[in-house]
Amino acid sequence: MDQVHITEVVLRDGLQDEQLTVPTHEKLRLARGLVDAGVRSLEVGSFVSKRRVPRMADTDEVVAALAGTPATIHALVFTERGAELAVAAGARSVRLVVSASDGHSTANAGVPTEEALARLASCVLVLSAAGVAVEASVATAFVCPFDGDTPVSRVVSVVRRLQSMGIGLVHLADTIGAATPGRLRRTVSAVRSACGVELGLHLHNTYGAAAANVWEALGLGIRRFDAALGGIGGCPFAPGASGNIATDDLVHLLHREGIATGIDVAKLAALRDEVAIAVGHRLGSALAAVPAVPAALA
Numbered sequence: 001m002d003q004v005h006i007t008e009v010v011l012r013d014g015l016q017d018e019q020l021t022v023p024t025h026e027k028l029r030l031a032r033g034l035v036d037a038g039v040r041s042l043e044v045g046s047f048v049s050k051r052r053v054p055r056m057a058d059t060d061e062v063v064a065a066l067a068g069t070p071a072t073i074h075a076l077v078f079t080e081r082g083a084e085l086a087v088a089a090g091a092r093s094v095r096l097v098v099s100a101s102d103g104h105s106t107a108n109a110g111v112p113t114e115e116a117l118a119r120l121a122s123c124v125l126v127l128s129a130a131g132v133a134v135e136a137s138v139a140t141a142f143v144c145p146f147d148g149d150t151p152v153s154r155v156v157s158v159v160r161r162l163q164s165m166g167i168g169l170v171h172l173a174d175t176i177g178a179a180t181p182g183r184l185r186r187t188v189s190a191v192r193s194a195c196g197v198e199l200g201l202h203l204h205n206t207y208g209a210a211a212a213n214v215w216e217a218l219g220l221g222i223r224r225f226d227a228a229l230g231g232i233g234g235c236p237f238a239p240g241a242s243g244n245i246a247t248d249d250l251v252h253l254l255h256r257e258g259i260a261t262g263i264d265v266a267k268l269a270a271l272r273d274e275v276a277i278a279v280g281h282r283l284g285s286a287l288a289a290v291p292a293v294p295a296a297l298a
Helices: 010-014 024-036 059-065 080-088 102-109 113-129 152-164 181-194 210-219 247-256 265-279
Strands: 005-008 041-047 072-077 093-099 133-139 169-174 198-203 224-227
Touching: 005 247, 010 024, 010 041, 024 041, 024 059, 024 265, 041 059, 041 080, 059 072, 059 080, 072 080, 080 113, 093 102, 093 113, 093 152, 102 113, 102 133, 113 133, 113 152, 133 152, 152 169, 152 181, 169 181, 169 224, 181 198, 181 210, 198 210, 210 247, 224 247, 247 265
Parallel strands: 005 041, 005 224, 041 072, 072 093, 093 133, 133 169, 169 198, 198 224
Antiparallel strands: none
8 A cells, every 4th residue: 555644734834824822732732632643743833033923932842842752743944043942942853944936035034045045054054963854845836926936947946955955855835825736747847857855745725726736746756745634824924825735634535545644534533623623713624514524435
């Protein structure tokens, strides 16, 4: 049976743009519930400005509290200062983030892409010296809300720079959910031809194409996907960004196609209800709208 690796990002991407602040103890309870459901990779926060992204202000506490959890615990880093904070919190795995487009990079990181890449090189030195595992995510790898379609050559150039820093796993992010299967295929194929890195995908479902993009990606051999329980999430610095592909929908689809994830859909459903209570609104996944999934389809 085929196997797909899912990184659950509800605690970071899912919560960072919500109106309500979820208490640290509730985040930890959800994290442990997700691990119990079979999730083996969790993105739990970001070491960024507490003023700009207040929902992530407790990332150091969350990372420290989850030490020893039987899952890989990731946090995002943009700057050398963030890398130092990650090391101080005891992070063992970090995902560096850079935008392929200057417009989003300036809005998200405060500097154009080239300068952001230079910052990441410094981050790698700090993290590697501390023995922290490093991977990367390329935001706006397909479409930018400020600059429009991202040229494939631009994405290739950014991934090459990340590879030159010694990063072997890169996630291409559809930050505003505007990618199509054809654009995804062209970008992934070009990066694969030019770079020797493993690729994953971070997909949003703004225009309802996330499942189609997953199917296209599977055909291209990609086996790593980010997803957020209930389909919540969005980028505070990307106008028009909407929720991530929902973990519950993604796992259900993969299991129906005979593709293993190691994740228990029934346990996800119970946790999804807890997330809805925590954020104070209904969630956007398709399964959240189904009263009960028939046993034959579970």
